[in-house]
Amino acid sequence: GESVGLHLPTLSVQEGDNSIINCAYSNSASDYFIWYKQESGKGPQFIIDIRSNMDKRQGQRVTVLLNKTVKHLSLQIAATQPGDSAVYFCAESSWGKFQFGAGTQVVVTP
Amino acid sequence: EAQVTQNPRYLITVTGKKLTVTCSQNMNHEYMSWYRQDPGLGLRQIYYSMNVEVTDKGDVPEGYKVSRKEKRNFPLILESPSPNQTSLYFCASSLNGRRNEQFFGPGTRLTVL
Numbered sequence: 001g002e003s004v005g006l007h008l009p010t011l012s013v014q015e016g017d018n019s020i021i022n023c024a025y026s027n028s029a030s031d032y033f034i035w036y037k038q039e040s041g042k043g044p045q046f047i048i049d050i051r052s053n054m055d056k057r058q059g060q061r062v063t064v065l066l067n068k069t070v071k072h073l074s075l076q077i078a079a080t081q082p083g084d085s086a087v088y089f090c091a092e093s094s095w096g097k098f099q100f101g102a103g104t105q106v107v108v109t110p
Numbered sequence: 111e112a113q114v115t116q117n118p119r120y121l122i123t124v125t126g127k128k129l130t131v132t133c134s135q136n137m138n139h140e141y142m143s144w145y146r147q148d149p150g151l152g153l154r155q156i157y158y159s160m161n162v163e164v165t166d167k168g169d170v171p172e173g174y175k176v177s178r179k180e181k182r183n184f185p186l187i188l189e190s191p192s193p194n195q196t197s198l199y200f201c202a203s204s205l206n207g208r209r210n211e212q213f214f215g216p217g218t219r220l221t222v223l
Contacts (some may be wrong), residue, residue: 008149032209034212042217043200043211043217044218045214047210049209051209064175089152089153096143096158096166097159097166098155100154102150102151
């Protein structure tokens, strides 16, 4: 998993398997959390978000889980595809101020 | 097409020569923000703006200035660039600064010699 300030870890996943990316956040006052995907040479792209009054949110093939007790965020990708290969960032926000994690490189193998 | 544009996309300059990176969005968003991205450090917020004439410091504001005179534009100014400002810069905007998806521009790669 990733945490703010750590070097970029890599997650290698076989095509069709589920992926889980973890993130530890630091600010107890953060009330909005987001996952972004960044492909090489492009800007970050929104995947899914969750507000602090929720603990789970599902999108298309993605689920975000929020555990405020231990300040932990995770992104689950179902049936990982080659197009999911990218760097994934978590971010926390409080009143417009954002902090991003260092990112996790996801590599999908055939 | 809804988008965030940045100019220039690539810039090589020398220490001390003032430069401006422009950012514009056509989505009528209230919130805009600047980030820099360095290897192993993720994105770090430089400045953000919740609305016109309202700007606030992010985590790494030193050496940068911004202004928000109109809703669509949020330029980033480096009055006296230094080599440690060599980085990949992203501008982003969202409907408002609270709990809304940010749309990112394509990035500006800046090299300061």
